[in-house]
Amino acid sequence: MKKTRIGIIGTGGISHCHMMGYKELEAEGRVELVACCDIDGKKLDAFAEKYGFAKKYTNAAEMMKNEQLDCVSVCVWNSAHKDCTVTALRGGANVLCEKPMALNAKEAQEMADEAKKAGKLLQLGFVRRFGEDADAVKKLVDDGTFGDIYYAKATYLRQNGCPGGWFGDKEFSGGGPLIDLGVHVIDLTRYLAGNPKPVTAFGVTYDNLGMHRAESEQGWVVEQGEHPYTVEDLCAAMIRFDNGLTLSIEASFNLNIEGDVGDVQLFGTKAGTSVNQMRVLTTKDGKFITFTPEGEHSFRFGPAFVSEIRGFVDAAEGKRECLAPAEDGVWLMKIIDAVYESARTGVSVEIK
Ligand SMILES: NC(=O)c1ccc[n+]([C@@H]2O[C@H](COP(=O)([O-])OP(=O)(O)OC[C@H]3O[C@@H](n4cnc5c(N)ncnc54)[C@H](O)[C@@H]3O)[C@@H](O)[C@H]2O)c1
Structure with missing residues (x-):
């Protein structure tokens, strides 16, 4: 069975919580940790080494162009949510974007519209x-x-x-x-x-x-x-x-x-x-x-993130309904x- 190809944009604090989930799925043989991206090269290097990502990028568009990613976590600061999410959706990936969805509802709506246009899943990081x-x-x-x-x-x-x-x-x-x-x-x-x-x-x-x-x-x-x-x-x-x-x-x-x-x-x-x-x-x-x-x-923070990531990958693979869809992020x-x-x-x- 083909493994789901994972990418991460933003390798700061919260990305490590996403990795708890992806690491579990990797151990089960369901996903492949393909590439990670951060504009901060130092953080990127440490992250790639810690989790075993072979490919690393300082530019999200380049990552999306070069790698065929199925699922991407967007873990950047809020003002970069929209651009990184749209880039990942246009690059053919399903996206889990951290909360809050964007800086405002206008940006959030653009992201939801883009997901629809691309025919991809956009899940929000409503971990609660x-x-x-x-x-x-x-x-x-x-x-x-x-x-x-x-x-x-x-x-x-x-x-x-x-x-x-x-x-x-x-x-x-x-x-x-x-x-x-x-x-x-x-x-x-x-x-x-x-x-x-x-x-x-x-x-x-x-x-x-x-x-x-x-x-x-x-x-x-x-x-x-x-x-x-x-x-x-x-x-x-x-x-x-x-x-x-x-x-x-x-x-x-x-x-x-x-x-x-x-x-x-x-x-x-x-x-x-x-x-x-x-x-x-x-x-x-x-x-x-x-x-x-x-x-x-x-x-419990850890188990909730593991469950969120599992829910995201399941939903992206069409195995269950998304529990935190884009429209709820827009509201x-x-x-x-x-x-x-x-x-x-x-x-x-x-x-x-
Ligand atoms: N779900 C939760 O409980 C929870 C908890 C903390 C943070 N968050 C959310 O997670 C997001 C990130 O928070 P954090 O604490 O990890 O912040 P952070 O500052 O630790 O990490 C953000 C990273 O994004 C990188 N970045 C910024 N713009 C980028 C771009 N265009 N391309 C690639 N990398 C880029 C930065 O260099 C930085 O390394 C925020 O939206 C925050 O609200 C959610």
Whole structure:
């Protein structure tokens, strides 16, 4: 059987998580690690050696021209997502692009259109959809445990946790904690609630605290390097969906809060839950009760990435449906655009 030919564009931090998955598939004889690419030659050399890629490139278009790649992971900074994804799609590959899909919805739509035109799969790096916590809650949602979910709260708050470098530079990142962290929990909420269509957003952003104030208890002390810090510290927003769901979301790089917190809470007509605690609150025989579903239900970074990569290669080979399709990435970018626009104008923004 022909092995699926793998390429990687961007060999920084997150690409190593993708490699956990590809290495497992390589060991099973399903994929061949063909080529990797980065504009930073030093990083590229170390990456190629570590994972055994025979071919390496500093230019993605050249890689796509020379190698017949079936599946490509795009792991570059946000401002390069669109160009690298379009290059890989035009070069004949299926693409897994990291989150956020792009700098804005316009770019995201162009990427989705390009995938359609090329007849290739474009999957988004919404890794939280692949967590065991998401699986456990999705099962409960699907069997009607919660009834109608009409309210949700999603938080991803760091006390002092800008990842540094380009993450704090709007030209490269598109924004701060909303587009970097909020995107994970907004998408997870939307996924768990059955992917409803967003209709309006009201949001606020603040940049009162700056990049680095003190030693963080969580150890998020990263230098900004040559990049200016030009993103928000905090974003809070209310997003309304067409099925009646309202989501309240808070995300921060910097906030005077005692420690880092993150969760998605769902509130339905029959029951509610916190995805982090995985305790379901409901009623039975006129009394409030709580229960915890059986099985594994914590979010574990490694296994979630392995499952994401496996899901991507399976979907590219037509063995199963893609769990995080391009259209969901486009909706997410529309939400993010609307929240930033609302924060700028002070009024609620319609999402179409
Ligand atoms: N899913 C998650 O949980 C998660 C976690 C962290 C980062 N991410 C996302 O992954 C992406 C990369 O983040 P990171 O932390 O790995 O960043 P990073 O800075 O460590 O790595 C990015 C790499 O991309 C390279 N690059 C930039 N433009 C390029 C181009 N045109 N061609 C080839 N290489 C190019 C850079 O040289 C760098 O090595 C971002 O979009 C980020 O939001 C996702």
